Amino acid sequence: MAKPRPSPSLAPGFDPVEKGFLDARGKLIEVAAFLDRADRHGRSTDYRVKALNTALKKISKPDRSGERAASILRSLSDPSSVPAAKAGAPAAGAWKKA
């Protein structure tokens, strides 16, 4: 698979950190508050909460591949390759091992 190519040089005034930091900060705090809430309500062992914790570990590691988003999406995905015999529960956002 081809590696991501570097972004083209963009507007001289464009700074992704200036534009995006507060938004990313806010979303990260939302995730932390969600995990606290799940803990308080005894839901920290739910497979979706566990999957989120696993994904968080992936983005906390140094990564120069430019593949953090893809890596998280893959970690939340069904890793199997054989078609299912019948439709199960609707997609919930994280893969649940049968």
Added chain:
Amino acid sequence: MRYIEPHAHMVSRTTDDYERMALAGCRAVCEPAFWAGFDRSSPEAFRDYFLQLTDYEPRRAAKHGLKHYSWICLNPKESEDAGFAREVLKIMPEFLDKPNVLGIGEIGLNKNTRTELAIFEKHLALAEKHNALVLVHTPHLEDKLKGTRLILDALRNFPKILPERVIIDHVEEHTVREVLARGHWAGITLYPISKCTAPRAADILETCGAERLWVNSACDWGVSDPLAPPKLGLELHARGHSWAAVDRVLFRNPREFLGQGGKFSVEE
């Protein structure tokens, strides 16, 4: 800014949305057949739905100066009942030759089952027979990666359907490169939560390039925004992309793909 909305479920939207889209620069809207949020009780209900797509919606869109095209199929969610699906497939040829029907879509997979896959392949056989363009829906969330790969493998069994006449929609960071590597077009759906936001879509365009990519709102009855494509245009321009580059993504690319079928036309 001008744009083509290549994937919107306008039967679920208000007339106000048509007006807002026209005001934002939309020149044409394309509507794939989809799951209505509930399962239909009979195959004949699809004949009514296809009439709505091919006759009623174009007239509603025309009131706001918008051209309206559609895609015909049985959606993957209702494909799980194979007998039901075969009855709907019998109805489809009545509509495929209409001048405002672009092709077969959005077909694909929902929960990646054997039956869904079999019905997907029947749709592909029909597309092959009618030399139709194909619009493919990839599954939601955790099912997307596996479903995308099953779809790509199934398409290989239909060599008469040229890869560049198939668009695989709802790609994200973990699927876009595999789709492009097979020679297909890829669609990025702009949803506030469950698919791709405008900043992420801009990142994909910057890292993958704009060749064989389109963007859409896929606005329907769920959380979605019919003005998502022009908002992506603003995001791209704010990053320093030229208006010509924005035009390529929002207008010229969908026109190029859709133009292959010989039915789609839009004013410059």
